[in-house]
Amino acid sequence: MDETQDSGSFPARLAKDKPVDRPISAATARLYDHWGAQQDRTNPFYTTFHYSPVTGIGRDDRVSVSRRDPSKVLKIGDLYHVWYTRRITSVPPVGMDRFEEADEQIPAVDWDLADICHATSSNGFDWVEQGVAVPRAPQGNYGDRSLSTPDILAWDGKFWLYYQCFTTRWRENDCVSVSAAWADSAWGPWTRVDRPVVMRGGRHEWDGCAIHDPFPLVYKGQIWLYYKGTPVDRPPENLRLAQGVAIADHPAGPFVKSPLNPVTNSGHETMLWPWRGGIAALLSLDGPEKNTVQFAADGLNFVPKAHVTMPPQAPGPFCPDAFADKGDGQGVRWGLAHINPEGGGGDKGCHLIRFDCNLCDAGRPEFQKSNILYHEGTWLQRVLALSPERKARILAQQAIVDRQTVLGP
Amino acid sequence: MDETQDSGSFPARLAKDKPVDRPISAATARLYDHWGAQQDRTNPFYTTFHYSPVTGIGRDDRVSVSRRDPSKVLKIGDLYHVWYTRRITSVPPVGMDRFEEADEQIPAVDWDLADICHATSSNGFDWVEQGVAVPRAPQGNYGDRSLSTPDILAWDGKFWLYYQCFTTRWRENDCVSVSAAWADSAWGPWTRVDRPVVMRGGRHEWDGCAIHDPFPLVYKGQIWLYYKGTPVDRPPENLRLAQGVAIADHPAGPFVKSPLNPVTNSGHETMLWPWRGGIAALLSLDGPEKNTVQFAADGLNFVPKAHVTMPPQAPGPFCPDAFADKGDGQGVRWGLAHINPEGGGGDKGCHLIRFDCNLCDAGRPEFQKSNILYHEGTWLQRVLALSPERKARILAQQAIVDRQTVLGP
Numbered sequence: 038m039d040e041t042q043d044s045g046s047f048p049a050r051l052a053k054d055k056p057v058d059r060p061i062s063a064a065t066a067r068l069y070d071h072w073g074a075q076q077d078r079t080n081p082f083y084t085t086f087h088y089s090p091v092t093g094i095g096r097d098d099r100v101s102v103s104r105r106d107p108s109k110v111l112k113i114g115d116l117y118h119v120w121y122t123r124r125i126t127s128v129p130p131v132g133m134d135r136f137e138e139a140d141e142q143i144p145a146v147d148w149d150l151a152d153i154c155h156a157t158s159s160n161g162f163d164w165v166e167q168g169v170a171v172p173r174a175p176q177g178n179y180g181d182r183s184l185s186t187p188d189i190l191a192w193d194g195k196f197w198l199y200y201q202c203f204t205t206r207w208r209e210n211d212c213v214s215v216s217a218a219w220a221d222s223a224w225g226p227w228t229r230v231d232r233p234v235v236m237r238g239g240r241h242e243w244d245g246c247a248i249h250d251p252f253p254l255v256y257k258g259q260i261w262l263y264y265k266g267t268p269v270d271r272p273p274e275n276l277r278l279a280q281g282v283a284i285a286d287h288p289a290g291p292f293v294k295s296p297l298n299p300v301t302n303s304g305h306e307t308m309l310w311p312w313r314g315g316i317a318a319l320l321s322l323d324g325p326e327k328n329t330v331q332f333a334a335d336g337l338n339f340v341p342k343a344h345v346t347m348p349p350q351a352p353g354p355f356c357p358d359a360f361a362d363k364g365d366g367q368g369v370r371w372g373l374a375h376i377n378p379e380g381g382g383g384d385k386g387c388h389l390i391r392f393d394c395n396l397c398d399a400g401r402p403e404f405q406k407s408n409i410l411y412h413e414g415t416w417l418q419r420v421l422a423l424s425p426e427r428k429a430r431i432l433a434q435q436a437i438v439d440r441q442t443v444l445g446p
Numbered sequence: 447m448d449e450t451q452d453s454g455s456f457p458a459r460l461a462k463d464k465p466v467d468r469p470i471s472a473a474t475a476r477l478y479d480h481w482g483a484q485q486d487r488t489n490p491f492y493t494t495f496h497y498s499p500v501t502g503i504g505r506d507d508r509v510s511v512s513r514r515d516p517s518k519v520l521k522i523g524d525l526y527h528v529w530y531t532r533r534i535t536s537v538p539p540v541g542m543d544r545f546e547e548a549d550e551q552i553p554a555v556d557w558d559l560a561d562i563c564h565a566t567s568s569n570g571f572d573w574v575e576q577g578v579a580v581p582r583a584p585q586g587n588y589g590d591r592s593l594s595t596p597d598i599l600a601w602d603g604k605f606w607l608y609y610q611c612f613t614t615r616w617r618e619n620d621c622v623s624v625s626a627a628w629a630d631s632a633w634g635p636w637t638r639v640d641r642p643v644v645m646r647g648g649r650h651e652w653d654g655c656a657i658h659d660p661f662p663l664v665y666k667g668q669i670w671l672y673y674k675g676t677p678v679d680r681p682p683e684n685l686r687l688a689q690g691v692a693i694a695d696h697p698a699g700p701f702v703k704s705p706l707n708p709v710t711n712s713g714h715e716t717m718l719w720p721w722r723g724g725i726a727a728l729l730s731l732d733g734p735e736k737n738t739v740q741f742a743a744d745g746l747n748f749v750p751k752a753h754v755t756m757p758p759q760a761p762g763p764f765c766p767d768a769f770a771d772k773g774d775g776q777g778v779r780w781g782l783a784h785i786n787p788e789g790g791g792g793d794k795g796c797h798l799i800r801f802d803c804n805l806c807d808a809g810r811p812e813f814q815k816s817n818i819l820y821h822e823g824t825w826l827q828r829v830l831a832l833s834p835e836r837k838a839r840i841l842a843q844q845a846i847v848d849r850q851t852v853l854g855p
Contacts, residue, residue, distance in 0.1 A: 043648030047707055049677030049684045062706040063747035072734035078682050087832040088825045111851040160841060191852045239452030268458030273487050275458045297471040298456055305817060323816045325481035327753050338472035344736050347830060357849040381819030393832055407732045408714060410790030414823045416497045421756060423496040423802050432569060440766040442520040443600045
């Protein structure tokens with residue numbers, strides 16, 4: 038066997054502190070300066086995600102039903118509670134590109150013509166849909182078009198649902214503010230506030246269009262409502278999407294936006310949770326720091342702490358200390374997310390699934406694997422397969438653009 | 447409609463230079479300091495990947511055939527050439543945990559009892575397998591067990607194949623050095639060097655076990671052979687895997703390892719290519735910087751430049767200037783990769799697929815999407831689904847560990 042002798046190259050066993058007696062590469066320096074010398078294995082911010090179907094609010098092939106954007110999951114007594122966007126229409130959405138064809142029966146997008154629905158479970162896998170918690174307002178009133186993407190706050194003995202609130206016909210660009218409803222019990226009845234509670238920004242500001250995916254936490258004695266913002270116009274020189282936070286002393290507002298907004302440069306439906314005195318966040322899908330777990334000791338200045346793969350879409354975490362404000366946040370072990378049976382752009386509505394994880398260091402060391410290798414159906418699914426149109430174009434072009442590596446016969 | 451006025455919050459239109467007249471968050475500062483203010487859209491290192499089945503060397507359901515770890519793709523005349531690991535055995539591998547059951551007919555792992563095989567294509571999608579290029583050595587000789595994970599170098603009128611070279615019975619821990627074979631033509635015949643060309647490191651060094659996935663480029667007038675290294679023992683305090691580089695003036699060596707090794711802290715089968723005077727790399731699957739495109743202006747000090755999703759596994763790029771050493775590397779538009787029909791840990795052998803991409807800025811602006819949403823089969827495949835065992839354990843534990851969010855009935 039070709040045994041070789043130690044020759045002074047970098048040791049297998051990593052020194053606790055950054056070596057100063059030898060040259061190291063930029064990559065090794067980052068291990069010590071940023072990631073932790075042990076790579077992912079001892080990084081509390083690293084986790085794998087594993088998924089389970091759920092009953093009651095899972096796959097539903099009726100035309101056209103969608104359940105999506107689950108709230109945080111609360112545990113009250115022996116029951117788990119979740120709220121989510123539910124649409125039941127006689128036809129599927131026409132899509133953002135054809136929004137002008139939408140009417141009072143025809144949805145523009147998956148979260149159009151929707152209400153806020155409620156479900157409960159005794160084990161987090163099997164759910165009972167309890168029906169609509171907050172319906173759209175009567176025709177002609179604020180919030181008559183669609184209520185979507187709810188999240189929940191418990192504050193001062195009351196429950197508050199925050200949601201995107203669409204009025205009148207669907208418009209281009211998905212522009213909307215956040216409204217709310219409150220109740221004395223998780224079972225309702227809910228009273229709509231019937232006005233915007235967190236307003237979208239001005240026309241030329243980063244959050245001038247969408248204020249999506251409200252995510253309230255209690256932090257430093259106040260209500261911190263994180264949200265996804267998008268500008269009205271989206272030429273390349275405009276920010277595409279990012280996350281901001283608005284802070285209030287009362288659930289009905291006024292909400293004051295942080296002067297540091299936006300506080301993330303990436304992510305889509307960002308999940309957040311209190312952790313060791315700060316706020317941790319799972320960013321996915323979009324932006325240069327997509328698919329990272331980040332941490333902000335002050336809730337505002339987020340730093341990437343781990344790269345993850347296959348994070349849940351639109352996750353709603355079971356986070357028992359979301360409102361405790363005790364500075365000892367213990368993390369997230371599971372929650373609900375949504376998927377579409379056909380993937381992005383599919384005609385079918387979304388449905389909910391459960392995710393399990395170990396964020397951060399939440400007592401599940403077996404959720405630490407990497408090198409996860411996907412099956413053939415993953416690589417060749419519609420959103421990843423090279424389309425026939427692109428293949429034809431590539432075949433036509435490559436005879437011209439593919440230069441020879443080596444000249445020869 | 448709830449129009450609001452501009453109120454002085456962060457503008458939609460991003461200033462070219464980092465704002466100095468207002469507070470910004472750490473995330474916004476990183477956009478300017480590191481990622482580029484335009485997020486992924488104008489980042490030359492960002493790409494999506496799209497996949498296509500191939501014929502001739504694609505899916506093969508015979509028991510037990512595996513084609514994996516494709517080399518770079520060369521274009522010579524009108525033909526594309528690729529080399530890869532091929533195993534044809536009468537039974538599937540027993541697996542790393544049961545390697546002691548392997549014998550001269552029974553493979554331990556997917557790349558055991560394999561030879562280096564050659565295929566050609568006129569369009570990169572449809573391939574003709576030309577047969578074994580470099581077979582294992584006769585029994586009792588160096589390299590009699592398995593040759594795997596080849597890559598190709600063209601140098602001074604000759605072709606060189608580098609590969610992992612296993613001798614005698616399979617051993618625990620996959621320890622191996624790199625050997626080589628040479629030919630005057632891409633069609634062979636190939637002459638084996640029959641000795642290690644790049645040696646694994648000493649027992650206590652970071653590359654003391656595996657020297658896997660050799661990847662030669664011509665750079666600064668020399669042969670730069672990047673490789674994946676792993677230590678012999680893998681307790682948590684040891685580096686798990688990383689990439690190093692060994693440099694030579696002649697393809698048969700001697701290869702001198704860089705004193706900066708390891709030069710990455712992440713990645714698995716890392717693909718590299720010359721780009722604007724430096725070396726770019728696609729790191730995937732493992733480590734804190736998994737799924738990033740990185741760049742090293744000096745070939746040694748790599749820095750993450752973009753986060754990507756679903757990068758190809760074990761990619762072999764078509765990279766026409768891999769050996770040109772002209773300092774104007776133009777990037778990678780396509781190549782071959784391997785997948786397993788069942789995903790990681792499946793019994794079936796791997797097969798090859800084609801990937802298309804735009805690395806870096808290689809004239810395919812349509813490969814820039816983000817927010818890619820996968821289909822149901824992705825989330826619930828075996829490697830991502832919560833296993834029945836874990837579900838049972840979680841059901842037993844959560845009644846105890848899941849605290850109430852809100853006290854109440």
